[in-house]
Amino acid sequence: MKExxxxxxxxxxxxxxxxxxxxxLSGLSGVSTGITALIGVSLAYLLIFKQQNYxxxxxxxxxxxxLAYLLIIAIGTLMLSIGMAIFFTTSKTKKxxxxxxxxxxxxxxxxxxxxxxxxxxxxxxxxxxxxxxxxPPLTLIFYGLALVNGSKYTLPDIRNLGLIEIILGLIAFxxxxxxxxxxxxxxxxxxxxxxxxxxxxYKS
Amino acid sequence: xxxxxxxxxxxxxxxxxxxxxxxxxxxxxxDFNALKxxxxxxxxxxxxxxxxxxxxxxxxxxxxxxxxxxxxxxTATSKGAEAFRKHINAIEQxxx
Numbered sequence: 001m002k003e004x005x006x007x008x009x010x011x012x013x014x015x016x017x018x019x020x021x022x023x024x025l026s027g028l029s030g031v032s033t034g035i036t037a038l039i040g041v042s043l044a045y046l047l048i049f050k051q052q053n054y055x056x057x058x059x060x061x062x063x064x065x066x067l068a069y070l071l072i073i074a075i076g077t078l079m080l081s082i083g084m085a086i087f088f089t090t091s092k093t094k095k096x097x098x099x100x101x102x103x104x105x106x107x108x109x110x111x112x113x114x115x116x117x118x119x120x121x122x123x124x125x126x127x128x129x130x131x132x133x134x135x136p137p138l139t140l141i142f143y144g145l146a147l148v149n150g151s152k153y154t155l156p157d158i159r160n161l162g163l164i165e166i167i168l169g170l171i172a173f174x175x176x177x178x179x180x181x182x183x184x185x186x187x188x189x190x191x192x193x194x195x196x197x198x199x200x201x202y203k204s
Numbered sequence: 205x206x207x208x209x210x211x212x213x214x215x216x217x218x219x220x221x222x223x224x225x226x227x228x229x230x231x232x233x234x235d236f237n238a239l240k241x242x243x244x245x246x247x248x249x250x251x252x253x254x255x256x257x258x259x260x261x262x263x264x265x266x267x268x269x270x271x272x273x274x275x276x277x278x279t280a281t282s283k284g285a286e287a288f289r290k291h292i293n294a295i296e297q298x299x300x
Binding site: 001005006008009015016018019020087099102103177 | 219222223226227229230231234238241242243284292296298299
C-alpha cells in the first residue's frame with residue numbers, strides 16, 4: 001500500500017518534470033559551442049593585439065577596419081555556436097523519439113531569447129557608441145541571466161552555469177583589462193566543463 | 205487516519221489518470237497528442253481516462269481547428285486542482 005503511493009509520487013514528479021522541462025539538452029552542444037567560443041576569442045585577440053609591442057602595456061588598437069573584422073568574428077562565432085547547438089540537440093531529441101518543436105522547447109527558447117536579445121541589442125548600441133570594452137563582461141552577464149531564467153524549463157544544472165557566468169561577468173567588469181580572458185573562461189572553458197557534466201549525468 | 209483516507213480520490217487511483225492530472229496541474233493546457241506522447245498510452249486508453257476525468261468535472265476541454273484538423277485542448281478545472289491537492293496531501297500523510 002505504502003509502496004504504491006511512493007511510486008505514485010515518483011510518477012507525479014516525473015510527469016511534471018517531463019511535461020514542463022526540455023530535457024533533451026545535449027552536453028555535446030555545450031562542448032562544441034565552448035570550443036567555437038575559444039577559437040573566436042583567440043582570433044579576436046590576435047586581431048586586436050597583433051601589432052603589439054609587448055614591452056609596453058598593451059593598448060587596444062581599434063580602427064574601423066578592425067572593428068568590422070571583430071564584428072565578423074563575433075557574428076561568425078555566434079552563428080556557428082547556435083548551429084552546432086541546434087544540430088546536437090536535434091539529433092539527441094530524435095534518438096529519444098521526441099518531437100523537437102513541442103511546448104517545452106518553445107517555452108525554453110522564449111525564456112532564453114528575451115534576456116539574450118536585450119543583451120545583444122545593448123551590446124551593439126554600446127559598440128557603435130565606442131564603448132567596446134564593456135561588451136565582453138556585459139555579454140557574460142546577460143548570457144548568465146538568460147541561463148538562470150531558462151533553467152526553470154530545462155535541466156536544473158543550467159542554473160549553476162548561469163550563476164557562474166554572471167559572477168565571471170561582474171569580475172570581468174572590475175578587472176576590465178582581463179575581460180577577454182574572463183570571456184574565454186565563461187563562454188569557452190565553463191561551457192565545455194558543463195557540457196561534459198551534462199553529457200555524463202544524462203547519458204541514457 | 206480515517207480523515208486522511210477520505211481525501212484519497214478514487215479518480216486518481218489509476219496511474220494514467222494521475223498522470224493526466226499531474227501534467228495538467230503544471231501546464232496551462234495540453235492537447236491530446238502531447239498527453240499521449242507524455243504518458244505513452246494508446247489513443248483509446250487515453251480517451252477513456254480523459255472521459256472519466258471529464259465526468260468527474262476535474263478537467264475541461266476546448267476544441268479548435270488547426271489546419272483543418274481538429275485539436276482538443278485539455279485544462280484542469282479548479283475543482284480538479286483542489287481534488288488533486290487534497291489527494292497529494294493525503295498521500296504525504298500516509299507515507300509519513
